[in-house]
Amino acid sequence: MSVLEVKNLKKSFDKLEVLKDIDFSLNKGETIAIIGSSGSGKTTLLRCLNFLEKPDGGKILINGDVIFDADDPNTQKEREIREKRLHFGLVFQSFNLFPQYTVLKNVTLASELIAKRKKGYRSNKKQILKQIDSQARESLGQMGLSDKLNYYPHQLSGGQQQRVAIARALAMSPDVLCFDEPTSALDPELTGEVLRVIRALAEKRTTMVIVTHEMAFARDVADRVIFMDCGVIVEQGSPREVLENPREERTKQFLARFSEE
Amino acid sequence: MSFSIVTARLLESFAINGKIFIVTLALGLPLGLIIAFGSMSRWTPFGCLRKGRLKCGEGDNFWDKLTIWLSEFRPISALTKTFVWIIRGTPLMLQVIIVFYGPGLIWGMEAVGRIEAAIVAFVINYACYFSEIYRGGIESISVGQKEAGQVLGMTKVQIFFKVTLLQVIKRIVPPMGNEVITLVKDTSLANFIANKEILMMAKEYVTKGLIWPLFYSAVFFLITCGILTILLAKLEKKLSYFN
Numbered sequence: 001m002s003v004l005e006v007k008n009l010k011k012s013f014d015k016l017e018v019l020k021d022i023d024f025s026l027n028k029g030e031t032i033a034i035i036g037s038s039g040s041g042k043t044t045l046l047r048c049l050n051f052l053e054k055p056d057g058g059k060i061l062i063n064g065d066v067i068f069d070a071d072d073p074n075t076q077k078e079r080e081i082r083e084k085r086l087h088f089g090l091v092f093q094s095f096n097l098f099p100q101y102t103v104l105k106n107v108t109l110a111s112e113l114i115a116k117r118k119k120g121y122r123s124n125k126k127q128i129l130k131q132i133d134s135q136a137r138e139s140l141g142q143m144g145l146s147d148k149l150n151y152y153p154h155q156l157s158g159g160q161q162q163r164v165a166i167a168r169a170l171a172m173s174p175d176v177l178c179f180d181e182p183t184s185a186l187d188p189e190l191t192g193e194v195l196r197v198i199r200a201l202a203e204k205r206t207t208m209v210i211v212t213h214e215m216a217f218a219r220d221v222a223d224r225v226i227f228m229d230c231g232v233i234v235e236q237g238s239p240r241e242v243l244e245n246p247r248e249e250r251t252k253q254f255l256a257r258f259s260e261e
Numbered sequence: 262m263s264f265s266i267v268t269a270r271l272l273e274s275f276a277i278n279g280k281i282f283i284v285t286l287a288l289g290l291p292l293g294l295i296i297a298f299g300s301m302s303r304w305t306p307f308g309c310l311r312k313g314r315l316k317c318g319e320g321d322n323f324w325d326k327l328t329i330w331l332s333e334f335r336p337i338s339a340l341t342k343t344f345v346w347i348i349r350g351t352p353l354m355l356q357v358i359i360v361f362y363g364p365g366l367i368w369g370m371e372a373v374g375r376i377e378a379a380i381v382a383f384v385i386n387y388a389c390y391f392s393e394i395y396r397g398g399i400e401s402i403s404v405g406q407k408e409a410g411q412v413l414g415m416t417k418v419q420i421f422f423k424v425t426l427l428q429v430i431k432r433i434v435p436p437m438g439n440e441v442i443t444l445v446k447d448t449s450l451a452n453f454i455a456n457k458e459i460l461m462m463a464k465e466y467v468t469k470g471l472i473w474p475l476f477y478s479a480v481f482f483l484i485t486c487g488i489l490t491i492l493l494a495k496l497e498k499k500l501s502y503f504n
Contacts, residue, residue, distance in 0.1 A: 096406060096408065154504040
């Protein structure tokens, strides 16, 4: 069964229609790469999945349950959305680490705050905090950052900061991990280290949606590629189908422009 | 009149300046934050008027325009901003006088204490200035910080206190420092309603023919501001561990 199903998703900003009827689904352990030129709606789609934008129409289903329905206000209450968005993790283009906290605290902070709201926190405080701490250390270890736990974000390179951000998102154990152009703010020599850890996650069958401009990376890592243009999904399929033998004229044009660069 | 007696008397009256200074900060800093939230309030009670009917830029006739205006009207923000305008737009000296004499003249109430009246005027006045500094600080934090907190499932309150606040404090220390230093000297305005603060005391010596205490009183202000400058620098240094 699909982990994620998106049905007829629509989003406009004033008169500008940014997403028009987006439909797609994602299986457990699958990695989807979304490509397309700027302004095609890729980022808005990710932001809708993470409830940073409220879609004007459509539904979002997780494991078959409707978690958002534009026609049903009951699915749009702030309190519920806060819990539902934890199905998704988001890695931002500009990292958005919390500058005043150490690497370790960046990863544990949200889990600690959520644990505090739960019943039985007081009685098991030590145990819960210990578990959060060891989980954070583990995901930072996966990102190759075990020696940076007590550093502050500004002491790290962009690539390291982005890996902390990935660890922070992973620590919440989301069903779907989303990346919004994770390497676009990085110097070319730093993109490699970030792409490497994402690739490792894909090999471990982490369910991911990656918005990217790195075509070679999309070809290697993604199980499926979606090409978006002007708010619609123009074409989707295996990387070979979409990137090497595109059927649609618009996809061909986009890819041609890319290979010229 | 000996130097030590003058020093003791001036110091004694400087306690009034100190009292106004401390209470104004203790009450004005939190009040300023509340006012800042007021002026940033996005509450639009008439927002529902427009739902699904009119989009931005639409509507040619008067009623459509009125509906759009009304749906975008933010009463809390408008009220707070008007209040801040009035307080910042009139002299503090006048506000001190109004707080002291106003209630008696307008409602025939019993006069409040002189020092209490001064403190009330100072707290309101400084809170308004503080509020704009807070607002600038809060709005300078990138929206990405808030969004990072949101996607991690934090509540609005948690995002403010755990993510935003310390970053805001770091950024507003220099402008707040400015206000704090100004406040030290502004406390002398309390003498317009006959609070016997240090300048009043010094002027009393002048009327008795002794001029040097007036110049000497400057030393008290200088030392206080010097200490505050050092403290503020320390605070800035303490917050320099992050960017």
